[in-house]
Amino acid sequence: MARAATTSDAFNAIAEPQRREILVLLRGGERPVTDLARDLGMTQPQASKHLRVLREVGLVQVRGAGKQRLYDLDARGLRPVHEWVGGFERFWSESFDRLDEYVQDLKQATQEGPHDGDDQ
Amino acid sequence: MARAATTSDAFNAIAEPQRREILVLLRGGERPVTDLARDLGMTQPQASKHLRVLREVGLVQVRGAGKQRLYDLDARGLRPVHEWVGGFERFWSESFDRLDEYVQDLKQATQEGPHDGDDQ
């Protein structure tokens, strides 16, 4: 099986950097597709596709305005994400104080060899 | 090109539901792979693979403990995610007050037909 469909939820939708950029732009107010595409340096079809995904997970809404279609942010779907991630807040604060972790970092790096095999 | 590698950043790493579950479990303290696999009803290789991704983006740390390898949460990488999503907080709060949006919802649903063609 491949990765969960990108259209499945907000978590997947915002995994895409370009979609995040679109959402950020939309904080400035509703905008037509071509505008977004131009501002983000992508083709119009690309923008349309990303917007479709965002619409399918409910992060944007569309409104027809003559020839254009104005996309508007609907951030409510981001709330659950914020809450989920927020559930870890106390843990990353913790990490700040604990030198522990830093020490273990070093110890491990030493154990596992000079140039860590952490990536790949 | 396919989607950005899952290993690229925290956003992608937490797009996977099972990885989110792993992170949640790890809030209870460090744990060996088999434990996690059992608790989440997945195979050991699956767990190892997910843990690898999480490690590559820095969301967990490993520590050898005899035969076992104890995985521990390192939530610092979630902070940027929390901040990014937090940048939309005022927008989902807004949506609460604005009846606007609700009205437009209805208007659109009416324009676009009785059973919305929003999905697919």
Place this chain on the structure above:
DNA sequence: TTGACACATTCCGATATAGGCATATGATGG
């Protein structure tokens, strides 16, 4: 109706993913 403009969709190819299964690697105890 026709043409122009804005946008959506489809088809294509390349890649990376998740899962299952088998197996390699690593450390421990005897």
Place this chain on the structure above:
DNA sequence: CCATCATATGCCTATATCGGAATGTGTCAA
């Protein structure tokens, strides 16, 4: 050194992307 337990990796398949190019659909204006 060998057997065993805990984990990591490799290989394979099916699928879901993302990007690009071409084309379809819808709306307006003359």
